[in-house]
Amino acid sequence: MSYPSIQEIGDEIVEEFSWFSSWEEKYEHLIEMGRQLPIIDEAYKTDDRLVRGCQSRVWLHAESEDQRVVFRADSDAIITKGIxxxxxxxLSHQPAEDIVRSDLSFIDTIGLKAHLSPTRSNGLVSMIQQMKQYAGSQLNH
Amino acid sequence: MTAQLPDNQSWRKGSIAETVDWEKLRNDFPILQRQVNGHPLAYLDNAASAQKPWQVKEAEQALYDHYYANVHRGVHTLSQEGTDAFEEARAWVASFINAPEKEEVIFTKGTTDGINLLAYTFGLDYLKPGDEILLTGMEHHANIVPWQLVARRTGAVIKVVPVLENGTLDLESFDKLLSEKTKLLSMVWVSNSLGTINPVDYMVQKAKSLGVPVLLDAAQAAPHLAVDVQALDVDFLVFSAHKVIGPTGFGVLYGKRKWLEKLPPFMGGGDMIDQVRFEETTFNALPHKFEAGTPHISGAIGFCAALKFLAQIGMDRVAAREQALGELCRTKLREAFPELRFIGEAPERVAVVSFLLGEAHPYDVGFILDKEGVAVRTGHHCCQPLMDRFKIPGTVRASFAFYNKESEIDQLIAALAKAQKMLLP
Structure with missing residues (x-):
């Protein structure tokens, strides 16, 4: 199976969000995406997979499959879950090297960068760090 | 500037005779005029920090423009004038809380600083293994963690008065938990996340009857209620200026003279000493013994201006105004959102309205409210044990000050309706 690159997916997301003119539409779409995120198996929602944030919590599970990193994640807040x-x-199903190098600028382009600010304390910044760390650890193997 | 020091009754009634024009009073708070995300700002996060009237800024500016110098040191004119203003602030704070002597008013960085000061002086000197520190289940982390740190060092044990479902304290348990082993009752007067006004008269008297000293965390009480440390008969009381329309980084620790004389200094440095010899150092008199180093001079000056502002209105009028806003908010929320769950419905409460909107996460609700210009606090409000008790991740909290207005409640309701539509399918 072939996957589009991180860049291609980013472009696709930017294209999708360009349809919305108001913040309400944009966030309704984001919330919808959060709802469609395959719910992580309860067995994965353990404390060691919990990314702590003061405001909302994120669970992240990573594993390697066929030379690619697969992520499963969830959050208790729906806007956070959308992101x-x-x-x-x-980032899921991408080669570890691409994940480590990714700049995720599409988040900025679609105007959601504020959610990745450390002051939001919603767990997203740490989640990205952990995604990259996991990918990095796969490279060293 | 040389307003007369009000007596305790005047603090309640205020110095202006006519009815307060609340709408006009808002003009003294320039920030309330601003727009946020294209909407008028509805600032409903007053329990986190209050906004400041221009008089506070003007007083600080006058200090820097006319008489700024270090205090308690120089013989020169500026230092004298600065010291006079700094000590005038102490007199105003003493009057505000009805302290018998202004030397019993210690200036701190804030509530957290005041509690830590006591934890590391009273706590380390007076607690032995097995001694008990009695807290309540609705304490802010600032009144939990310092005592845990001290308990770890001294072998003292922390006991907790449970919170009932309606957000009041379980007084039956309190009566049982208070014993000859209790060496300190350290408790919050008004809960920051529930709004509950605790029955401090009863609880302090009960503690005193067993000879237990009491520390009252008045961080959420001082902005809304008349404070009288003599009537309360507490040994210690702490609060922060920034929640009482004053500057940040400044606060107050009141302590009874008999305690402050006995306790060792907290921090060493300049200003707090009498004679320094390498063999032995003797300490300065109260309040300076607990104020090492150059103090927050502009903080004191600014807070003095804030208190003068409040003295005009009077704390009874502040309380009544806020009470009306808080209750109106609860009524309107109840009407508009039947599925809304209030967290904290104590009969005695301030204008803090904590709630959950159906299954919606507080973070999501707060985010959408911000888009509509409404500033609220979301999360655990630095009270994780309390949130655990209610088995919730946090709440949405709207908290009012006297300068809020009724239309801001309508703005909150409209914004919540939008949040409901977006978040709850």
């Missing part, structure tokens, strides 16, 4: 869905869509 989690975007990140999983872009």
């Amino acid at each position: 989690v869905a975007l990140l999983v869509r872009a």
